[in-house]
Structures are given as structure tokens and as C-alpha cells.
Amino acid sequence: MGNVIGIGAAPKRKEDQRFLTGRGNYVSDIKRPGMAAGVFVRSPHGHAVLRGIDKSAALAAPGVIAVLTGEDVKADGLGSLPCGWGISDAKGVPMKEPPFPMLAQGKVRFVGDMVAFVVAETPEQANVGAELLKIDYEVLPSVVGLLEAVRPNAPQLFDDVPNNICCDWELGDKAAVETAFKKAAHVAKLSLVNNRLIGNPMEPRAAIAEYEPGTDRFTLWTTSQFPHVVRFLMGALVLNIPQHKLRVVAPDVGGGFGVKQFHYGEEAVITWAAKRVRRPVKWVASRSEGYVSDRHGRDHVTEAELALDETGKFLAFRVNTLANMGGYLSTFGPNIPTNLYGPLLGGVYTTPAIYCNVKVVFTNTVPVDAYRGAGRPEATFVLERIVDVAASEMGIDRVEIRRRNMIPKEAYPYQTPVLVQYDSGDPMGCLDGALVAADVKNFGIRKAASASKGKFRGLGYSTYVEACGLAPSRFAGRLGARGGLYESATVRVHPTGQVTVMIGTHNHGQGHETTFAQIVSEKLGVAFENVDIVFGDTDRVQFGMGTYGSRSLVVGGAALSKATDKVIAKGKKIASHLLEAAEVDIQFEAGKFSVAGTDRSKTFEEIAGAAYVPHNYPLEVLEPGLEEQAYYDPVNFTYPGGCHIAEVEVDPETGTVTLVNYTAVDDVGTVINPMIVEGQLHGGIVQGVGQALFENAVYDEGSGQLLSGSLMDYCMPRADHLPMMKVATHSTLCTHTPMGVKGCGEVGTIGSPAAVINAVVDALSHLGVTHVDMPATPNRIWRLLQNASLPVAAE
């Protein structure tokens, strides 16, 4: 009999054994009998009229089984890929929502847009077939940049979307902000770009679909963060497959970061194709294919203004943003730069008036959607950057100006002027903790040491908050969500007392098999090793919205907690019968049901046994069995946050920025497994560092070609780019989640870009540099230094 391992412990992960020994089960590892191979043919043009496709040569090639195009999609009456959010402008006019066909019809709108699907006996034969397709394109000028796309004479992606603007969205009290600006002693202004990113989970996307004529059932194996949502969107809205005839399985998935939380056209095409060819069909993306088809992230152009009084108190904040949607609306696309952006512009400060306008814009680029942090890193970057600009212009210390404006711990719950109400937090506590952990008081010594080597050293702060645990369905519904955002869990107690949990979240690196088992182990008093977590299969798991928005523990864990409470409640009824005591007198503690004030008790295993062998059992009032299910819909978002401090060294000879120290003190609420939380913080921080220093998706204006289309052109963070980071938690408990948890999956990525860039600007501030756009590459920094035309390194 093993041990209970509960909340706050750090057991090694249950999932590690299979990954360490090469026995994971990723989609690309799966083979089905009689399986054929599929290859997608993608547009090589950013923008073109699709005049026609001649399939004949491809169909005649050896091994080719089928060639499917947009015309076939149309002939079969299939639906458009749905958008899960419908936002509106200030007057309530809904966003423009042009159809997103799974294979292009009439026009292609980005390099990578899918034009045809070739199925053959082998991947090689499918590739040969793809080469033989004759596709007649009439190439049109592309527009990829935001400023270019909204110009009057810009190429238009859709006939009925004037100026390429999908929606002109706003939030906040515009008049109150204008009034406050008139009274301001100082106005800080900042123009910035939030660079376009490509998520790059290490496992490329892949799918296998199979149709069983005997039962009229489909199975889709897909690299997804939310199989139930894929089943709903694809089955109900695209392919017209009844939900009970469609199984979606997302087995081991090699990282997601948002990239795998959308319903992709590839999934629909391959499922449809499997029935047409009556063979299982497999497709595995190459990395390069992923670059032009995985949804991209970020891509904003922003003008921000912060109004302050003479003491440095923030009076009002005004933000105007252009946000890139790419060529079509992806599953969550329009929600990200609006609802997940505007409401975070209050940050951890008491700014009384905020106004935000976001123009959501179509361009000839890969559709843009959620990428780790999704909207909140963009908001944090604008706010934390302009706070530094204001501090510098007003001659106030950067820490001091933050303190003067921070929401004090006692002021929680705190209603912001931009919809959200923070339930709990202690930003000052996080700041104080981080100042000590980062040894800020000795920074001057380190700066002098760098200077003696001819290097510029800088320190950057980011004190931030985010909103996650997506999401309260009612609230999301008011903002335009077309679905619910609850989570569900089933706790199945076996006759021998072991437990299987079926949960609707999806584990693709976050350690759910361990964390959720700890919750069950603690609550039911069963051994940690006797709890298994099942996820990622619509035939095995009742329902679920999946994993994104730091929601798994916050919403899924809450559902699990509720379901275990129901198991305990039923167990008490059984125990009351077996122990011949009133139900109110039954206590449950440490895996034992006992009668208060007596030594009479039954173990959890005995109660489970009685539930399945109900010889002596209150059958007239209670059903046999011990299995309970709960759905949980949160009442509010959760608001993790904290303080990040980055320290960089800039080599003026080469422009190279080296991250030399990084400290994060984060408030993530209750920590279930500190080892896993630290791992999430490390990974999140480095993704933010990647945005700040290395990563950039670059398109060629005019042709619409993606210039950073491989791992050789798009710089991913490597081990030797990074120092050892110091991460710690300073937690206040969430007041509305059952265990006080807040979520930790995205905080690192949200807090870090601003900290790093603030450090780079600090390092260069003596040269008059006031802002550096991301990524702060050697090329960009070196050019800045040349333009600064000031004496460079002291020899």
C-alpha cells in the first residue's frame, strides 16, 4: 500500500516513465491497418485568385488514391471553419466574419492556405501527386503589415470587408479619459510594435482519421489541446457528423502553447477524406509546413498615452492598437487582442480611467490566434513599458512610480475601470520579494563591473497581473463567446478502492497526471500510485473544454475537487448504513469513515467494496456503485501576477544582448506541486525572453512570403542563451476557486517581455535610447547604437 501524496508535495511525475524510455504515444507514432498517406498542397502565393485546378496528371500518378479540392468541399455541402467568438464594435455592429473554407475556394489569402489534399499509398507517392497538380493562380498584390493594410489603397482581402477591418472594437470610458488628460501634469507617449511569433511546439501537428462503415463511426486522432471542442466544432458545424458518431482522440501531445487549441482545416479535410477513400488516412506536418499553417501569435502596432499628475500618479491611460488577424478568423482569433487585452490594461495600478480602441485587421498572413499568454503579454508590455517611459521623463525612480500607483493588498477585491474585478493579490509583496531576490541593492556594483569590460548593464522591472482560468461562461458569453467555458471531471472509484479520473482538460507537458492525482490522493486519502488520470479521448471522457488560458487546475481542478466531494458524500451515506449511525455523525478523514466520538470506522476501500457488492446496502434509497461527476463553471477569472526583474548586459561592439540574471516572484495562489509550478514558470519566462530577444516572424510586403519560415530563420531560445533563473512564489489565495489556486501556465510569458526590454532600454538610457522594439537582436541594437552617434564603449 503506497502513501498519500497531497497538496503542496512534489512527487516525481507519473507521466515521465513513458517519455524517458521512448514509449510515449504521439499521433505520429500511431499506425492503423491499411493506412494511406495524405499531403496538403498549399498556396505558394500570399494573395491570388484560384482560377482552376487540373487533377488529371496527379490522379494518374502511381499510388495516388484521391485528390480533393475546394470544389469537392463545395459539392459535398460542407461548412466553413467556425470562429468561436463574435465580437462587436462600439455601436453593437458585429465583426465581419467572412467564410474560412477548409480548402480554398475562389481565392487564396496567405502563403500556406490549403488548396488541395492528395491521398496516396505512401507519403512519397502523395508528394509526387502533389507536384503533378496543375493549379492556375492569378497572383494579386499581398498586404501583410498592419499600417499598410488599413491604408486607403491597400489590397483588399474580401470584397465585403472595407479597409480590411474586421472590427473596430473599444472598451472603457473615452470621455472620462479625455477629461483626465486635460488635467494631466505630464503625458507620456509611446509607439510600439508587439512582434509576430510562431509557437513552435516541438511536436509538429499531425492527424489520422478512420471511418468504420459497419457502425458509421469516425475516429480522428489529432494533436489537439481540446478534443471535445474539435468534436463539436468539426462534427456539428463543418462536416455534419452527429456527435455520437465521432470520436476525437488527442493522445500524448508534444507541447501546445495555444498552437494546438484551434480547430484546423486539416482535421476536417482528413476526416472527410477517410470516408471518401474508405481507408485510414495519416498526415504529419513538417516543421516548415507548420510555419505557414500553425496559427501565429501577437502582431500588434500600438500608440499609448499615459496621463499623470505632478506626483506621478496615473490619471488615465489611452491605447490605440491595430491587431493582425491574418487571412481568416481562427477559432479564438478576434477574442485575443480585444477581450484578453483591453481588460488587462489596468495592470496592478489604480489608474481610474482607461480607454482602449483595437482595430482588428485582415492581412495576407497565416491566421493569428492565441499563443501562450494571448493578449495579456501584449497588454503588459504596453503598460509596463510606458510606466518606465513616464518615470524616466518625470525623473521618478521606476520602482517608486510603481509603488505610488500600486493597488494595496487591503484594497482587494479591486474593481478596475475595464470590466474585471481582481479578487486577491499583493503586488507590493511580490515587488519587495523580487527586489531582495534579485539583489537590486548591489546592481550598481555589477553595472560598474560590466562597464569596466566595456559592456552596458541594465535592470528592468515588470510588475504585472493577468486574467486566466478561462472562464466564467456568463461573463464570456456577454463578451461574445459562442460556447461555455466550464470543465468537467468524473471520479470512478473501483471496487478495490483505486481511482480513475476522467477529466476534460488535456495534458501536454503540464504534469496533470501528477497534480490531479495529488488532489485526489489528498481528498480521498488513497495512495498517490492508486490514482490514474484519463484525458484526451471523447469516448472515454464525458466532456471538456480542454487546456488553454491557464485553466486546467483552476477550472478542471475545481471540477475534480467537486467530484471528489460528491464521492465523499455518497461514501458517508454508505458508511452511515454499515455503521448503523446517523449520516450527520459520519466523519471522513485520512481515508476513513468513522462515527464521531467512537472507534467505529470503515476504510475507504471497504466502502468502495460495499458500493459494488451491495449485499448489506440501503438499496431502497441509494444506488450501488461509487462514481461521481461534476461540472464547474467559475464565478470569476483568476488573477495571478507578480514581479519580474531582468538584468542584461549589452555588448556595444556587436549589439548582442545577454540576459545575465532573471528573477521572478509570482502570486499563483495555492501551489499543488511546487516542482511542476517552477517548471511552468521557467518555460513561460523563456518563451517571453524569446519574444524579447530572439523570435520574430517576418513577412515580405508585396509578395506575402514568410521569410522566417524554418528553424534556421526563426531564432528559438537555446540552452546557451540563458542564465539560471530564480523563481519563487508569493501567494495570496484566490477567494473563489475551491482550493485557492490561480493558475501558473502563462504568467512567465506575460511578465517577462517587458522586464527584458525595460532592462535593455535601461542599459542604453545613457545614450538617449527610450524604447527598443522586440526582438532586441544584435542587428537592431547595433543600428541603434550607431544612430545614437555617441561615444560607444569605454576602452
Place this chain on the structure above:
Amino acid sequence: MQISFTLNGRPTTMDVEPATLVAELLREQLSLTGTHIGCDTSQCGACVVHLDGLPVKSCTLLAPALDGATLLTIEGLQGAPGSNLMHPMQEAFREHHGLQCGFCTPGMLMTAVALAVEKPNLTEADVRHGLEGNICRCTGYQNIVISVMAGAAAMNAAKGE
């Protein structure tokens, strides 16, 4: 063509198309799916295996190169030969949370073992430099670096016994 090689300790003879990449041979013909393919430019390192004791990216190696060679994949990495124990490097990755989604892990482990064999007293800088050809998107590398140093120390200790 026919090739003969030692695969994870076992003599193996098979027919291959000469243009087959070793990564594909392992995954498709030998059903050894622990070797992963994460890119198409030989950047990510998810496919690293040991060829005659040296780490190589199996996505850029053609099958004929195996003829007469000794190949070790993640499936063959183990503790004491014949035991069911994991290799000290695998144990170190579990102990120090050196993996999250697991996709880069086999390649990381194969590279890490080779680093530790190559240089007995690895510094943090050695490890960071040595992992240049292996990309991880989940961990921020911190726990991987810690794991590799711990695993290397355990390998040294085992050697001394």
C-alpha cells in the same frame, strides 16, 4: 539493399531503400517511435541517436551508413545491462523535472549521455553549449541543465564503483 548492424545490442539484418533516412527507418520499419522528428532542417535534435557511440541526428543519416555499425536509440538506453533499471541520465531527468511534454526528451537524453561520456567533469557552461543542437520549448532548459549535470555525476559515480 541489405544492411547488417547492431541495434540496441541485437544483431539486425534488413532490406532498405538506400534513400531512407535512419529516423524514418527506425520509426516506420522498426516501430521504434521513441526517436522523434521535430523539424526538417536538422535543428531540433529530437532524433539524436548514437552511431558507434557518437551522437548523430538520425534525420540526416541515410540507412546505408548503418551497415556494419552499432546503433543505440532511446529504447536501448538503460541502466545495468539486462536490468530493468533506467539509465542514470534518465533517472536524473525524472528527479529534476527535466522534461515536460516529452517530445524533445529522447534526443536530449541521447545528447546528454554523449556529453557526459565525452567530458567527465561537465560545467554548466559545457552543458549549455553542448545542448546547442537540441531545442526544448517547454522547460526553459533550466531543469534540463540541472538534470544533465546530475546525470553526468551519477554516471561518473557508477564508473568509479
